[in-house]
Amino acid sequence: MQIDGITISALTREIERQVAGARIDKIQSPSYDCMTLSLGRGRAKPLLISASSRSARICLTDSVPPSLPTPTAFCMVMRKHLVGGKVVSVRQDGLDRIVIMRIEGWADASPADNKLLIAEITGRLANIILAQVDGTIIDAVNRVDQSRNRYREIAPGAIYVPPPPIEKPDPFDITADQFRAAIQRQSAQIQARAAYDEAKRGPVARKRRYSAAHLLSTCFAGIGQDHSEEIARRAGIGPERSPLDLAASDIDSLWVQFQDFRQAAADGNFLFEAAFDRKTGAPALLSVWGLSGLSDEYVVRRFASASEMIDSCYGRAEERERLESARRDIKRKVEARLARSLRKLEAQKSELSKAQDASALRRKGELLTANLHSLGRGPLRKDVVSVIDYYDPQTPTVEVEVDPGLSASENAQSFFALYSRAERAREAVGANIEATRDEVAYLESMLAMVEIAESESEVEEIVQELDALGFIQPRKEPGNGRKARKKRGRGAPIPAKFKAPSGHDMYVGKNNLQNDHLTMRLARAHDMWFHAKEIHGAHVIVRRRPNEELPDETLHAAALLAAYYSQAQMSSNVAVDYTEARNVRKPRGARPGMVIYGSHKTIWVTPSRDALSDALGLRTGTTSGSDD
Structure with a gap:
């Protein structure tokens, strides 16, 4: 998935139509490298x-991410330079992925107070730069000094210089002959590189993969791989084709589709579509010219605007990234606590094993008592005594x-005292083992909840639950800390809501707090309750x-919901129990999410x-429920 120069062109036109003449009311920073302008x-x-x-x-957005506390x-x-200013123009620098906004100062400010806000949408080298109209840099998100980049310096006081241009022909200013020559020239270069790979690196060396579908992105400015592949698909050239295999007729077909593509881009006749992985829901491809001929592994979605497409694709990607980061953080903490609990359980089992030998202490005391007549009343004055074992028929x-x-009597009393102490320890250790097993089961359930x-x-609800029970120490949050965490945690947990094809509402608790709230508070006695059998998972x-x-x-x-949102998500033929909610109860003192139930039936699903998606009648291939 890539934002190329053509996509930036569509975004620039759209943004200028929407914001030219508007004043900047507010500026916020959801992260150190992201800004939002109201x-x-x-x-x-x-x-x-x-x-x-x-x-x-860069895009217009419907959902502004929450700002940093500071x-x-x-x-x-x-804020100092732009709030209150008016957006005069929004333009693209050629076909580069650079957008330049000119912002006029306050009504009584001179033209010299106008500013340039420059967005370089250049992948890992992306930047946001604020400059004077003469190019003098005021500041930037990512400062770059000459020790890191000899070509240009991005720092206060330096003169702004765009990134070095990539010498490629302009796709809007090229003839058919020039197009064919560019394709043939690039193919010849690829052939030379392939020969070099074979001659210098040897036949066992890993060879580069050259695809004819990517030719246009390497030949012409502003065209990324997603659009290059789309043009090639419409020309009947798949990604498996090598550039070295293209015939003259293939190049002619590419030219025809290339002309249609650039004409649509020049006229602003865009069709905004993105492809999402059917299994994971992750965005994979995007196009301002539509998408065609994709395999069934993708779900294609159409958008009303370039901003909506970019906001959806990249916003979803960022959400997934933040979710994975949050998952990794809490999973690491829970796994560390679980490992500690498992070590404690092993130590307690070892202690219990020792305590199980307490009967031998009592037996020794009884043997000494039974042989008092032969051992005398005074000190024994030796380390070992011989006694008759009356418990054995052979004596x-x-x-x-x-x-x-x-x-002998005092030794017997000592053995009895040791026996009593060992018995008390055994009972205590047994109770401790049960508590630790309960803790291990709970932490394992939390790991399952993190996964789903x-x-x-x-x-965050999982973090709050673990924090409240003292299992983890939460992340430190600048400017708000635990007090703000508690404030955010107020209010009832909100389970996910789905609609069955029959019209019945279905609710899913995806963590223990939601499960407790759903089963113990929201559910009515006659509602039906579902749970994957004997494994950790959601209440439905x-x-x-x-x-x-x-x-x-x-x-x-x-049943599919209960199985999917459980430890058995990747399993087949999963048993799911269901019963009326009246048959589900929570034992006194049980941890969040833990219940017992009876009078149930079982259904098996994969x-x-x-x-x-099929069971819920969803056409998009996604499973995200709506909150209610």
Whole structure:
């Protein structure tokens, strides 16, 4: 997935139409390398500019990410110079991935006070730069000194210089002969590189993969791989084709589709479509010219505007990135605590094993008591005594280690005291083992909940639960800390809501707090409750009328939800128990999410994203529920 020069062209036109003439009301920083500009008191959507190395973009957005508790230094500089200013123009620098906004100062400011806000959407080298109209840099998100880049310096006081141009022909100013020559020239270069690979690196060396579908992105300015592949698909050239295999007729077909593509771009006749991985929902391809001929592994979605497409694709990618980061953080902490609990459990088992030998202490005391007549009343004055074992029918003589400074009676009492102490320890250790096993099961359930969490808020609820129970120490949050965490945590957990094809509402608890709230508070006695059998996972509630028989397809859909949002998500033939909510209860003192139930039936399902989508009647291939 790539934002290329053609996509930037579509974005620039769209943004200028929306924001030209609007004043900047507010500037916020969701992260150190991302800025949002609120414009014209609601006249236009907020403008988001990100210089993230993984998701650099510029677009109008419907959802402004939450701001940092403390604004970044660059955000403060932007506020000082731009708030209250009016956007005069938005333009693209040629076909480069650079957008330049000219912003006029306050009404009484001189033209010299105008500013340039420059967004370089250049992948890992992306940047946001604030400069005077003469190019003097005021500040930038990423400062670059001459020790890192000899070509240009990005620092306050330096003169702005665009990134070095890539010498490629302009696709809007090229003839058919020039097009063919460029393709043939690039193919010849590829052939030379392939020969070099073979001659210098040897036949066993890893060879570069050259695809004819990527030729246009290497030949012409502003065309990225996504658009290059789309043009090639429409010309009947698949990604498996080598550039060395192209015939003259193939190049002619490419030229025809290339002409259609550039004419549509020149006229602004765009069709905004993106492809998402059917299994994971991750964005994979985007195009301003539509997408065609893709395999079934993708789901194609159409958007009303370039900004909506970019915001959806990159916003979703960033959400997934933040979710994975949050998952890794909490998973690491829970796994560390679980490892500690498992070590404690092993130590307690070892202690219990020792305590199990307490009966031998009592036996020694009883043997000494039974042989008092032969051992005398005074100190024994030896370490080992021989006594008759009356417990054995053969009454053999056995040896017992004793304290020589004590009498036989005193040694017997000592053994009885040690026995009583060992018995008490055994009972205590047994209780401790049960508590530790309960702790291990709980932590394992939390790991399962982390895996099925589908949003940062769901992970945050898990963090709050673990924090409240003292299992982890939460992350330190600048400017707000634990007090703000508690404030955010107020209010009832909100389970995900789905609609069955039969019209029944289905609710899914994706963590223990949601499970408790759903089963113990929201569920009515006659609602149906589902849970994957004997494994950690979500509680699922299906709303129904008293004594109503649920259709088979609704039972199947609810069972799929319970299996999918459980430890058995990747398993087949998963057993799911279901019963009326009245049959589910929470034992006194049980940890969050833990319940017992009876009078249940069992259904077997094989969970998958596609199976769940089909069962719920979703056409997009996604499984995201709506919050209610």
